[in-house]
Amino acid sequence: MTDAATVTSEVTDSPGKEPREEREPLLRISDLAIDYRTGRRRWTPAVRGAGLHVAPGEFVSLVGESGSGKTTLVQGALGLLPISARIRAGSIAYSGVDVTGWNDRRMALVRGNYVGFIPQDPNTSLNPVKRIGQQVIEAVRFNDPDAGDAARHREAALESLRTAGLKDAERVFQQYPHELSGGMKQRALIAIALAGKPKIIVADEPTSALDVTVQKVILDHLVGLREELGIGILLVTHDLGVALDRSDRILVMQDGEIVEEGPVGQVLESATNDYTRRLLDAAPARHIGRLEPTSGARPVPAAASAVLEARALTKTYHLRGRGRQRExxxxxxxxxxVRKGTTHAIVGESGAGKSTLASILAGFTSADSGTVHVGDRELTGLRRGQLREIRRDLQFVFQNPFTSLDPRFTVSKIIAEPLVAFGSVTGKRERTARVVELLKAVALDESYLHRLPSQLSGGQRQRVAIARALALRPEILVLDEAVSSLDVSVQAQILQLLVDLQAEFGLSYVFVTHDLGVVRLISDDVTVMKDGAVVETGPVEQVFRSPRHEYTRELLEAIPGARLAPAGAN
Amino acid sequence: MLRYVTLKVGRALFVVWAAFTLTFVLLFVLPVNPVDLLFDPAEINTIPPEVRKQVAENYGFDDPVIVQYLDRLGHALTGDFGNSVQSGRPVTAAILDVLPSTLVLASGALVLALLIAFVIALVATSTRHAWVRNLVEALPSGSVSVPVFLSGILILQIFSFRLSWFPAFGGEGARSLVLPLITLAIPVSGPIAQLLVRSFATEFHSGYVTTSWAKGATRGGIIIRDVFRNASLPAFTIAGITFGNLIAGSVITETVFARKGIGRMTQIAINTLDVPLVQGVVVLVAVSFALINLIVDLIYPLLDPRLRATLAISIPQAATGGLR
Structure with missing residues (x-):
């Protein structure tokens, strides 16, 4: 009990300690090294001597790709490291109070009270069986020095919900997480983070599970909170665009080390580190026009004929139960x-119907009405056997390369599977030759033939998935969010690969994505969807330069990384 | 909601009906001459044909099968399963006589098994020491691998014969219940504990637990307030299914401890080919099984608001939620 009391007085500001508070930043991490246990006596470093600090009222972003150690660093700062991790060296201090190595009980007094945390995925970060109000009240109660008084806690929780931007706080208070949209859940989590009246908020990828337009609102709100409440914010993100738009200062992390640090302007103009420059160049917003194939400029497909055409497709899902509102x-x-040899992008936010459209185009789902033509053959209404023939010409690449490859198949078996299934290449030697040829096409060599998917990186897996799709020499590839789960630098490579393959084989792409930034890099035409209907369609140049529909404009404005755009563009 | 309840009640009724029909087919239709089953096998040759004919008439064996079936079903609906061949008492009365002691044993064992399982899961989740967790997690598989008759005899040896803490036999008083309860609960607690340990561990590493840590909650608080409710949901399903095993398991337990109860009565009924009694017991077990599972199904929506939402009649939010 006395222990707890000293901790609270140490961390929360008492008048006597104000001079030190002014000198010391809210959070200072110095030379922190964190290892993960990978064997009996083996430790693998995840964070190697990283340091950062956040001053009051400052918005600092920590940028890094997957595996850079940014999440481990944040977990270390909050004392939330998994058991398999240990802090080997360095220190973590909140307002000059060193909390390194504090146990759970003491850290509990710092968390919530002094540092608030906004987690990555709002859909799993709220307790599904508790009302929102209850969950916010807990956050208030844990951090209230004088316990008791339920009515005051309730009032504080409602206030916190309102501060987080939920206008209808009373209603949300009574609701369960599953009754809220992703954006509202994230706001509820912000309310929870704010409920303890923290001095600093750490947000770990708070918007990567949300739609762009929602992301914009949430991030704008965080910036507003910083100004309104004077708190410090540490934002962890993989998206350089997001970081550049709003931060005061940026830190770039690679392989457990901070490789670049500085104010936004400085990083943008004179990044000293190679990796930072690569990240900057890989950001979609950096490029003005479409990517050119490495083999040279491609012929402009001016009046190409339609290779895939969908007309008046309608699909209604009947949800469980009866009644009209269940449809x-x-x-x-x-x-x-889709014109021959070009890319047609389908853009929209979650629930826009773009994935349904893609799977109807590929013949995985049947439409209630409407037609799909591949070349001059009609796809809709085909029997299974005939549909199978169409699959030679029309292949699909899935979103997640971590689940779309059979974990027990070798790379060579994965790529050869369509060849075997369609019997198009007979003989083992010919088949292997074709697989190697396909691997070369996606810029992998023969050494990958006998590897398993688990031995490949995300980018390599997606290359294998593309090679598999190309195996039957199709004319059309339907790519459903094919680059969404990849890091920016890998994403840039895959996009370049797709553009090169298109130039080489004259492929046509249907490119489904939620990311308008990517569309500009790869597409010739774009269709914007909302709530199952086409909002706008046309050549990319035209739609991006002068969008006719309000929703398109909204989407375009929400693309992060406006500051990344090279001078002269737009 | 109404639809859900109707569906579940309908399913429970179907289970009971199916059990009745199946036992009818097995016991009354398939044997070449069901009258034979009504007599003690040792005396069957000494029974004069007139008596057999008389009995067959009394039992309605001369009627077409469908009439017999409907007749028995009709009587069963009013709780009349005929008379026990051995004692001549009505089956219902004979069952009701021993039912309370088995019910006390079975439900007591279920509660004890759940208790053991929850303690194991809580200790495994809340401990900070890896060796404690490993030790505790090894208990369930150990408890499953020891057969009831062996553990029963072992427990009898130690606590009754050596230490004389509890009586070895009989069904009088609460003290006589302790050893059978433990014997019956231990093997049942194993699978439940295994399931709970896993679901506690999964839930303990879920996103909302991180949120709670960040709120400033302590380890104990998180386990009780957040993990417990989410992680115990699967245990209810398995507990309902296990109840059937408990009644089956009571055959051995009641024999080892010489208690009266459904288990022992079933054993005797089968040995003596007391067909009406066997049918009564089968239907009774089906009823209790269906009832327990019905209760579990009806409690579920109360514990999980997500399920409640999909059951509600008009739910615009859930409709959009399904989209994401």
Whole structure:
């Protein structure tokens, strides 16, 4: 009990300690090294001597790709490291109080009270069986020095919900997490983080599970909170664009080390580190026009004929139960034309119906009405056997390369599977030759033939998935969010690969994505969807330069990384 | 909601009906001459044909099968399963006589098993020492691998014969219940504990637990306030299914401890080919099984608001939620 009391007085500001508080930043991490246990006596470093500090009222972003150790660093700062991790060296101090190595009980007094945390995925970060109000009240109660008084806690929780931007706080208070949208859940989590009246908020990828337009609102709100409450914010993100738009200072992390640090302007103009420059160059917003194939400029497909055409597709899902409100119109008279040798992007936020459209185009789902033509053959209404023939010409690449490859198949077996299934290449030697040829096409060599998917990186897996799709020499590839789960630098490589393959084989792409930034890099035409209907369609240049629909404009404005755009563009 | 309840009640009724029909087919239709089953096998040759004919008439064996079936079903619906061949008492009365002691044993064992399972799961989750966790997690598989008759005899040896803490036999008083309860609960607690340990561990590493840590909650608080409710949901399902095993397990336990109860009565009924009694017991077990599972199904929506939402009649939020 006395222990707890001293901790509280140490960490929370008492008048006697104000001079030190002014000198010391809210959070200072110095030379922190964190290892993960990978064997009996083996430790693998995840964070290697990283340091950072956040001053009051400052918005600091920590940028890094997956595996850079940014999340481990934040977990270390909050004392939330998994058991398999240990802090080998360095220190973590909040307002000059060194909390390194504090046990859970003492850290509990720092967390919530002094540092608030906004987690990555709002969909799993709220207790599903508790009302929102209850969860916010807990956050208030844990951090209230004089316990008791339930009415005051309730009032504080409601206030916190309102501060987090939930106008209808009373209603949300009574609701369960599953009754809220992703954006509202993230706001509830912000309310929880604010409920303890912290001095600093640490946000770990708070918007990567949200739609762009929602992301913009949430991030704007965080910036507002910093100004309104004078708190410090440490934002962890993989998205350089997001970081550049709002931060005062940026830190770039690679392989457990901070490789670049400085104010936004300085990083943008004169990044000293190679990796930072690579990240900057890889950001989609950096590029003005479409990517050019490495083999040279490609012929402009001016009046190419339609290779895939969808007309008036309608699809309604019947949700469980009866009643009219149980119907969900996923597609409403949606049409699409893909010209030969070009890329047609389908853009929209979650629930826009773009994945439904993609799977109807690929023949995985059947439409209620409407037609799909591949070349001059009609896809809709085909029997299974005939559909199979169409698959030679039309292949699909899935979103997640970590689940779309059989973990027990070798790379060579994965790529050869369509060849075997369609019997198009007979003989073992010919088949292996074709697989090697395909691997070369996606810039991998023969050494990958006998590897398992688990031995490949995310980018390599997606290359294998693309090679598999190309095995039957299709004319059309349907790519459903094919680069969304990849790091920016890997994403840039895959996009370049797709552009090169298109130039080489004259492929046509249907490119489904939620990311408008990527669209500009790869597409010739774009269709913007919302709530199952086409909002706007046309050549990319035209749609991006002068969007006709309000929603398109909203989406375009929400693309992070406006500051990344090279001078002269737009 | 109404639809859900109707569905679940309908399923429970179906289970009971199916059990009745199946036992009818097995016991009354398939034997070449069901009358034979009504007599003690040792005396069957000494029974005069007139008596057999008389009995067959009394039992309605001369009627077409479908009439017999409907007749028995009709009587069963009013709780009349005929008379026990051995004692001549009505089956229902004979069952009701021993039912309380088995019910006390079975439900007591279920509660004890759940208790053991929860303690194991809580200790495994809350301990900071890896060796404690490993030790505790090894208990469930150990408890499953010891057969009931062996553990029963072992427990009898130690606590009754050596230490004389509890009586070895009989069904009088609460003290006589202790050893059978433990014997019956231990093997049942194993699978439940295994399931709980796993689901506690999964939930303990879920996103909302991180949120709670960040709120400033302590380890104990998180386990009780957040993990417990989410992680115990699967235990209810398995507990409902286990109840059937408990009644089956009571056959051995009641024999070892010489207690009266459904288990022992079933054993005797089967040995003596007391067909009406066997049918009564089978239907009774089916009823209790269906009832327990019905209760579990009906409690579920109360514990999980997500399920409640999908059951509600008009739910615009859930409709959009399904989209994401």
């Amino acid at each position: 969900l119109r996923a597609l409403d008279a949606t049409g699409l034309v």
